[in-house]
Amino acid sequence: MSVQDHAATELVTTLADGLAGFGDRPCIEFERRWYSGDDVEGYVRRITAELDRAGVRAEESIGIVVRNRVPHAAAILGFITQRRPVTMINSYQSAAGIARDIEQTRPVAVIADRGDWTAPVLAACERVGAAGIAVSLDDPSVETIVRGDRSIGRVADRVTTVPGLHILTSGTTGPPKRVPIPLSALGHTVRTMTGGATVADPDDPPELVYWPFGSIGICQLLAAPFLGKRMVLLEKFTVEEWVRAVKTYRVTRTGVQPTILRMLLEADVPREDLSTLKYLPGGSGPLEPELRAEFERRYGIPLLWAYGATEFAGSVCAWTPQLYERFGATKAGSVGVPLPGVRVRIVDAVTGAQMGVGETGLLEAEVAALGATWVRTTDLASVDADGFVTVHGRADGAINRGGFKILPETVRAAPLAHPAVRDACVVGVPDSRLGQVPFAAVQPRREMPKPTEAELIAHLRDQLPSHHVPVAIAVVDDLPRNAALKARTDAVAALYTGR
Incomplete structure (x- = not known):
């Protein structure tokens, strides 16, 4: 058995045993109601029965119009343990967009919430011959609504797909892209969320699951049954529900990202409400030193930041509590050190030659779970003498302003750095003379007077070289964000009016 086959078998066995171990005990809390392990496995059995009736073979690809809900969680967990290939379809788009994704990916069957079975989605399944299965928390909880026709188009002749997930990137620059993550790599994905732990006490606080399942949220979803722990599932992150879960279940650690930190600060959550948190691992975007300092000063909770990407099936670098205790004060801008089973190097963008300590270049990583291949990113980074990695930005995001x-x-x-600004996003926009120019959108702090564009530009002229100063700044109540709460650069660019 190959290393990859062994890793896939180990993951499947661990998840299946973890899920089966709940039985009639609480497994998933959703909308403040607990669903038992038997409830979750009941969804898996009913969905599997409908697929069998439709003649869907285990090696054929299934599409899920994915939402953070109990039936969808059950379907994903069931398909992984059955070694089925699964394609995630973004539910945070129009019905026409969902239909278009079905026609492009051409799954043999589609699982979707009953409310997502609109006329365009039904028609798309009919056109590609896919079976359609509706899931719901209400009766009937699982129901076939499109029978499927295996004689249509490519469905009958489909080439089998490697078991695993085709998950979505965050979609900050446009429509999310799909990245295949084989079962052999999902174990690495889970361990990036569990800090390397492989077992937990069933009475431990539950995992909080709130990032979208279609992308990074799959790590949170799999972590709970992998460890044999309960989970609190939120369809979308809200400060109220997140804080309620932390207080109710005395949660000691849970993953965050920069926008969540800003939302907690903006809501002025009392320090005592988060007193059980020992540390917060985080990622999914750069953590500014000012935000780190403000949050840690306000709540006294260490932030253990990590770096990863969908292409790496999780994180490649991270902090640990032990590293934070020793280096946290001196390396606050770092994303930590490479994880076990990961190698990182910095290379010259043109020649590909490996660069020295402290030099900035493109980050490459080799993740053992993905095979002995160096994957080059578009992120500019450096590695210091202690092995700590610092990410400086994206090389492909550079704005070319007249050279x-x-x-x-x-x-x-x-x-x-402006006292009235909570968050900001900078993008390049077209310019007939210079090619591109920088444009910014800022989200003000709610407790401060709203800054004007003129005030902000004056502030930036004091801080930046003249060619770095944005040609315009939009002051918006909230930055446009995707489901993972990242600022959408395409939507920010659309705010520019060409003044």
Whole structure:
């Protein structure tokens, strides 16, 4: 048995045993109601029965119009333990967009919430011959609503797909893309969320699951049954429900990202409400030193930041509590050190030559679970003498202003230093003379007077070289964000009016 086959078998066995171990005990809390392990496995059995009736073979791809709900969680867990290939379809789009994804991916069957079975989605399944299965928390909980026709088009002749998940990228620059994550790599994905732990006490606080299942949220979903722990499932992150779960179940650690930290600060959550949290691992975006300092000063909770990407099936670098205790004060801008089973190097963007300690270049990583292949990113990074990795921005996001290269992250740091600004996003927009120019959108702090565009531009002129100063700044109540709460650069660029 190969290393990859062994890793896949180990993951499948652990997840199946973890889920089966709940029985009639609480397994998933959703909308403040607990569902037992038997409830979850009941969904798996009913969905599997409908697939069998439709003649769907275990090796054929299934599409899930994915939502953070109990039936969808059950379907994903069941399909992984059955070694089925699964394609995630974004539910945070129009009915026409869902239909278009079905026609492009051409799954043999589609699982979707009853409310997502609109006329365009039904018609798309009919056109590609896919069976359609509706799931719901109400009766009937699982129901076939499109019989499927295996004689249509490519469905009958489909080439079998490697078991695993085709998950969605975050979609900050446009429509999310799909990245295949084989079962052999999902074990690495889970361990990036559990800190390397493989077992937990059943009475431990539950895992909090709130990132979208279609992308990074799959790590949170799998972590709970992998460890044999309960989970509290939120369809979307809200401060109220997240804080309620932390207080109710005395949660000691849970993953966060920068926007969540800002929302907690903005809501002025009392320090005592988060007193059980020992630390917060985080990622899914850069953590500005000012935000880190403000949050840690306000709540006294260490932030253990990590770096990863969908292409790596999780994190490649991270902090541990032990590293934080020793280096947290001196390396606050770092994303930690490479995880076990991961190698990182920095290379020259043109020659590909490996660069030295402290030099900035493109980050490459080799993840053992994905095979002996170095994967190059578009992220600019450096590695110091202690092995700590610092990410400096995206090389492909550079704005070319008349031949001058400008990193959006460099510009973004300036408005974030303004006392009335909570968050900011900088993008390049077209210019007939210079090719591209920087444009910014800022989200003000709610407790401060709203800054004007003129005030912000004056502030930036004091902070930045003249060619870095944005040509315009939009002051918005909230930055446009995707389901993972990341700022959408395409939507920010659409705010520019060409003044």
